[in-house]
Amino acid sequence: QDETSGINLPSKRPPTLPSYVPFIDHLIQFITNGSALLSKASKFSGASVPVRISLPGFSSYVVSGPEAVTAFFKNTRDLSTTSRGVTIIQNAFGCPAHLAHHFKPRYSLDGAPDEVEQAIHRGVQTGLSGPQLEILASRFQISLLEKIGASQQDIGNDWVEIPDLCDLVQKYVIESVIYTFFGPYMISLNPHIVQDFLEFNDYIRLLFMSMPRWLIPKAYKARQRMVDNIQRWQKHARENCDLAELGDVDWEPYYGSRFIRERQALLTRRGILDETARAAENFANLWAANSNSVPAAIWFLVETIRDTSLKEEVYQRVSSALLIPEANGEHENGHATFDIEKLCCDPLLQSVYAETLRLRVAALIVREAAQRDFSFCGWRIKKGEVLTVSSHTEAMNQEVWGVGGDLSSHALDKFWSHRFLVNPDDSNSGPLRNPRTKRAAGNKDLSFSTDGLAGTWIPYGGGRSLCPGRHFAKREIMLTTAAFLTAYEIDLNPDTIPSVNMSHFGFGTMPPKGKLPCRIRRRPKEGRI
Ligand code: HEM
Secondary structure, three states: OOOOOOOOOOOOOOOEOOOOOOOHHHHHHHHHHHHHHHHHHHHHOOOOOOEEEEEOOEEEEEEOOHHHHHHHHHOOOOEEOOOHHHHHHHHOOOOOHHHHHHHOOOEOOOOOEOHHHHHHHHHHHHHOOHHHHHHHHHHHHHHHHHHHHHHHHOOOOOOEEEOOHHHHHHHHHHHHHHHHHHOOHHHHOOOOHHHHHHHHHHOHHHHHOOOOOOOOHHHHHHHHHHHHHHHHHHHHHHHHOOHHHOOOOOEEOOOEEHHHHHHHHHHHHOOOOOHHHHHHHHHHHHHHHHHOHHHHHHHHHHHHHHOHHHHHHHHHHHHHOEEOOOOOOOOOOOOOEEOHHHHHHOHHHHHHHHHHHHHHEEEEEEEEEOOOOEEEOOEEEOOOOEEEEEHHHHHOOOOOEOOOOOOOOOOOOOOOOOOOEEOOOOOOOOOEOOOOOOOOOOOOOOEEOOOOOOOOOOOOOOHHHOOOOHHHHHHHHHHHHHHHHHHEEEEEOOOOOOEEOHHHOEEEEOOEEOOOOEEEEEOOOOOOO
8 A cells, every 4th residue: 555645556566578698688679670669668567567677777667558658647746747758958058966956846845846846837838838938939930031032052953962951941941940949149159059959959868867977979969069059049148138127029149939038937936046957958959959959940841752642631721721911912022921821721731740740750759757656557667767758659559549440551650641641532531540430420521630649649648747749749740841932943863762871760850861862953933932
């Protein structure tokens, strides 16, 4: 019996995935093929049985199957975000070791997050949704369209060959995201920040795994360049902008968005005054805002242009969302922009978006039994133990996902743009293998649906820590393809078949592997972008 709750706890303990050499065996499998290790763990004892895997410094029970995953996200009382956040802010984002404890989640006596934690949580939610979200999305769009518009010299009306489409897309998108959140000075003070970020991000896996400096000196140098960039921006903002005098503005050039500015005040409230510790938090936010959404935006574009008929269909949809300023009208000198709401509600675009995240996001979502022993799906989990859900493992669950009725054509490891579209006349359509509700008769339109996918389509995690940036990410991803398809004609080199960089497995969106050469030219303008 649990003394604090009076609940009878089961005594049976979850099984461990066998290994020939403890720790080393699972580690080697995780590094060489993390997807296979997690999938093996999820199948070891059947659905809803947590199975333990052991990596050096990180042992965890793998939770899988829609019911168990839903229970995992719902149980915010027993499962909280882990104290690994403290290790990560130190190892990955350069917080001085003696100050990292400031980032430990804090609880009040009743076990709930304390007042400052709640203010941080609220700040993230409100800063990235509602009216603030629309302000951010609109800034992002204007910045991206300006960059594309200014690229006339490099990409004109004649075809040019470029060695890597990813390079082009990520440069424009990362700069636009940084501008949107942190304002123009983060880039003008640090003209190499995109390159620095990408180099750092290549090492993120090793830094998250707490590899020592002597083993990975280049990773620590890349991290330091980013910390320096951010500290330069902090110093400039501090010296040129008095937060107390700013007033109630949504965006200004020194701190950028309200979300980032309010975050600075919360750092102070948390007692985090050291500039390197503050830089670590700003760095973590900059990383969170770019690391997953940028490769997802690239995949959306790449999958679209690879398939000629999908490219045409998506082009039509995004063109119909383009708002062209009227000649002699109110916005005579304005630029064409996309109706973001229209893009985000389009069934096909939503399906391509959801399928992109299903296939490419491989996040490990981790929680800890911080307070006490508890019962999870009938198994006893002890205080301090860690549970993990793998978004990619759930995205490959053959028992749940629909494959269009034909096992070979739309297999789960293949991109299928229509997977999330329900056709009322086709019982094999839609994301579920066995749809639970009857399809509405009479309605002939294809509709986008994620019904029945709770605990299965989980690229953004779930529960209290569900990614607060998901609404912005959706807009960013759709706007990227809308802008590139409308401005340019792009043909991928037919000899190159994009493959996935699986070494990012477990760390969010897996980017394309290697370079994607293409030819590109500007579309005739006709009043467009
Ligand atoms: C495709 C894009 C993205 C994916 C796949 C993604 C995925 C995730 C995942 C899996 C988590 C952990 C959720 C959990 O523990 O349950 C998370 C947390 C978070 N994400 Fe995202 N994310 C994306 C974009 C963004 C963007 C654009 C931002 C910021 C603008 C952002 C900010 C955050 C923050 C601040 C957290 C921590 C939330 C907390 O601990 O309460 N993310 N994200």
